[in-house]
Amino acid sequence: MRMQKMKKFLIALLFAPVMALASGGAVHLDKWPGSVGDKAALQNGAKLFVNYCLNCHGASYLRYKNLLDLGLSEQQVKDNLMFTSDKIGELMRVAARSDEQKLWFGATPPDLTIVARARGEAGNAGAGADWLYTYLRSFYRDDNRPTGWNNAVFENVGMPHILYALQGEQVRNHETHKLELAVPGQMAQAEYDKAISDLVGFMVWMAEPQQEFRQKLGFGVLAFLALLFVVAYALKKEYWKDIH
Structure with missing residues (x-):
């Protein structure tokens, strides 16, 4: 009897990872259409990142001088992308202190340097790119949330939709469970999708700047x-x- 219980336990232990993956695969992820080889897209992604993400999220494992690898000159980086430091050798940190952010938001916003790899399967940055690409296009209005926003990929997320002015405001159709655009933004849907693709591309590159080499x-x-x-x-x- 004891051997049978031990056998059942070992079988359950063996298949536990498979069951966990199956239970976590309910959300469909759109394929990220970008590439880390597109320097122009990476430059645009860097601009979006420092303007919208770096206000709260740091990239503290990356230095501003690494942005020179995207084909930018030192002067272009200083004039257009350096808002939290005046030295190009400095790390890309946020100006706010972590204790202040925890007081304001309830939790310190995570560093995004390696988020593309962290969200991937076993460090696969490609899977992480799909997750980020879908996540950043899946915010919708939810009056039950403290920020007024929710996300179809990450339910009850604490992060507000910082890019809503560009995308517009989506709502969730409770019958079809699909997201519908209720208030248009500054960009058309295709234009917003391209912007998010560029932003995700920069985050994928940022997670491993030397991956192309x-x-x-x-x-x-x-x-x-x-x-x-x-x-x-x-x-x-x-x-x-x-x-x-």
């Missing part, structure tokens, strides 16, 4: 190993031809 280096290493295999195999045949 890493991928190119990886392909180069694989090509070198393939060439080395051919040379090694030819050398092996030459050494062993008399034996075989």
